Amino acid sequence: MVSLAEFVQLFLDRKIELLELFIEHMNMTTLAVFISLAIGVPVGILITRSKPVAQVVIGAANVMQSIPCIALLAFSVPFVGIGTKPAILMVIVYALLPIIKNTYTGIMSIDPKTIEVAKGIGMTKWKRLLRIEIPIALPFIMSGIRISAVAAVGTMTIAAFAGAGGLGWFINLGLNSQNIDLVLLGAIPASLMALGLDFLLGRLEHAITPEGLRPPELIQNISKEKRRREQVVAFGLCALLVLLPVGFSVAEAVDSQGKDKIVVGSSNFTEVMILGYMYSDLIESNTDIEVEERFNLNGGVVCFNAIQNGDIDMFVEYTGSILPNYLHETIDTNDPQAVYEKAAELLKRDYNILLSEPLGFNNTYVMSVRPDTAQRYQIRTLSQLMQAAPQLRLGCTVEFIQRGDCLPLLEERFGTSFQSEKGLDSSIRYQAIAAGEIDVIDAFATDALLEKQGLTLIEDDVGFFPPYDAVNLVRQETLDKYPELEPVLAKMDGLLDEETMRALNAKVDIEGMDAKDVAHQFLVEKGLVA
Known part of the structure; x- marks a missing residue:
């Protein structure tokens, strides 16, 4: 049951974070749609010259769009890394089909007699394209762009599973803790963003569509000056949406130059996020190193690929998962120490990754x-x-x-x-x-x-399940570069037990607290941070 008062309070408590995620979501979406537009419209125009080529291209776009977005995201991570790149790539693939298909349909639906008349008065191919074909096909093209933009906002919520942030972050947190208010905190702004983009693109379509191509009931006798102002405003707002993400990216790149930085990652459930925040807090409180957080990655395998590629420097995992999932080794003993030692040895030997001492609890x-x-x-x-x-x-x-x-x-x-x-x-x-x-x-x-x-x-009376001791995986290269990290990270060794970790999880999943606040409060209570 959703309580309006509780939802409003949640909004007030997290409005700053919501604004940051909203801007992040908008930037990724508009950049992806702009790139799709820059690719889709030219491709849609080119394939009008050959029906066999058109069938192949549109068929390929249909096939790409039939791939589940989460699968496409997971497939792209090993090739382009985590963060905004795979998220934008995923949305581009999904946004291309409506733009290509509508551009092709719009141009192909033009009356051949109109083209013949244009040829008869001596128009070249380029003039026919710019003055006849594109203006007449414009309602179709804009319809495809609007469909792509609205769908892109929803699809981009999946970006959170690649560590790209956006409004999907709140949705995932809400699903993890069964907190409908958190889900709505991400879903409602995403819906409003989709409606806003559709409205803006609708105004742009109205501003650039020639009066003679509109239905009779929509024709307005407005002055050229007023029409020009409408076009300038519409184009200006659309240009701003494209330039903002570029500006943010440049600003971030300039700001991060010359700074010592490490990336802490985590999978997509409450416990590892709390532990990730603990490590981030310890590092920032005890060193001069800047921490970037890449949480909510879609599973441990994505985290492991990311640490191998250098996209993240550390993440928390469990010994019982490391051996079969990442090292492809069978667990032939239930002795926690033996499982830990085998995982630590193989990670160091094969991947140059250091395994911390167990954090103190067995999450089997x-x-x-x-x-x-x-x-x-x-x-x-x-x-x-x-x-x-x-x-x-x-x-x-x-x-x-x-x-x-x-x-x-x-x-x-x-x-x-x-x-x-x-x-x-x-x-x-x-x-x-x-x-x-x-x-x-x-x-x-x-x-x-x-x-x-x-x-x-259910009591495991036969000792079937192996130990799942929580440990931290760290790139050895990172420890070599920042030797001051090792004693700081060691503060987490043996710090927690099952009861304590369950209580910390409950503060997030049951009481609705922010995982970052829960992690900080625990470290303060232990005297590890100020």
């Missing part, structure tokens, strides 16, 4: 059910859960389904399968079990939502 898998399910099927242990599995519906993360040491091995070891298995986002699975759509989820030991929903934790 904990299968969980509603209390009524546990009572109905008499489930207390993992063995009892798997005996009842054929009657239960499992909703878990996609990673749990795919990893060979998780669901496939679990079903193989017990010789049974769940009635159904659905791959869900980490936050959605909690909503699904609360709604009764699934019976079992793959929770984590420090998840605050376990306590919020009162779920029953």
Whole structure:
């Protein structure tokens, strides 16, 4: 249930951050649409000269747009890195089709007799294009641009999963904590931005469309001076939208020159964001190094690719994930020290990445059910859960389904399968079990939502799940460049336990606090920052 008073208070508390993210979102969107326009209109014009080429180009654009945007984003990250580049590239791909197709359709719909008349009076190809074809096709072209711009605003919310920021940051935070107010704090400005862009482009279309090409009821007898002013205002506002992101980029580049800077990254769930903020706070409070935060990256694999490419310098991960996911090694022991030592050795040897000492808590898998399910099927242990599995519906993360040491091995070891298995986002699975759509989820030991929903934790009576000790991965090159970092980062070693981490997560996911504030308060309480 959304409370207007609570939403207004949230808006007031985070209005500065909202403004920054709004500007960031607008800059990325307008730049992507402008590049799409610069590519799409010329391509749309060129393919009018050959129908076979047009079919191939439009077909290719259709295929590209059919790719899910999150998949396209993930695919582009290894090639162009994280941040704004993959986000803008993703939106360009999605914005091209309407612009190309509408430009082509507009020009091809021109009456051939009109072109013949233009040829008859001696117009060259360029004059026909500029004075006849483009003006007549302009309503079609502008329609394609408006469709692309509105769609680009929504698509750009996915940019947050590549560390590009924008309004998708609030949406993702809200989904993680099941906080509808945070979701709306990102979604409402995005909707208003889309409406504003559409209105502005509509005014531009009105200003540049010749009077004779409008429907009779829309023709206005206005003076040339008034029409000129309308065109100047419309073009000026559109030019401003394009020049602003360029100006911001140049200003950031100039400001960062000569400064010592490291990039702290994190995946896209509450716990690692809190820990990321802790590391950022410690570094900025104890050194002269500037910290750039690239949080909310779409999973640990994206983080690992980013640290290899030098896009980030550090991020928090778990020993039980490092070995199978990044090092492609099987975990043949449940001894936490042995798993840690193997991960540390291989990361250093193969990737020149240093593994910190464990942060102090083990965030391992904990299968969980509603209390009524546990009572109905008499489930207390993992063995009892798997005996009842054929009657239960499992909703878990996609990673749990795919990893060979998780669901496939679990079903193989017990010789049974769940009635159904659905791959869900980490936050959605909690909503699904609360709604009764699934019976079992793959929770984590420090998840605050376990306590919020009162779920029953299943005891791992056979020691199936390996240890998932939280650790920090740091590029050795970064430590060599900034040797003062090592004792600062070591302040986090052994600092937390499961109960403490669960309580910190609860402050964000249940009480609605900002993860950055939670991290800072904890470090202040521990006397690690002022």
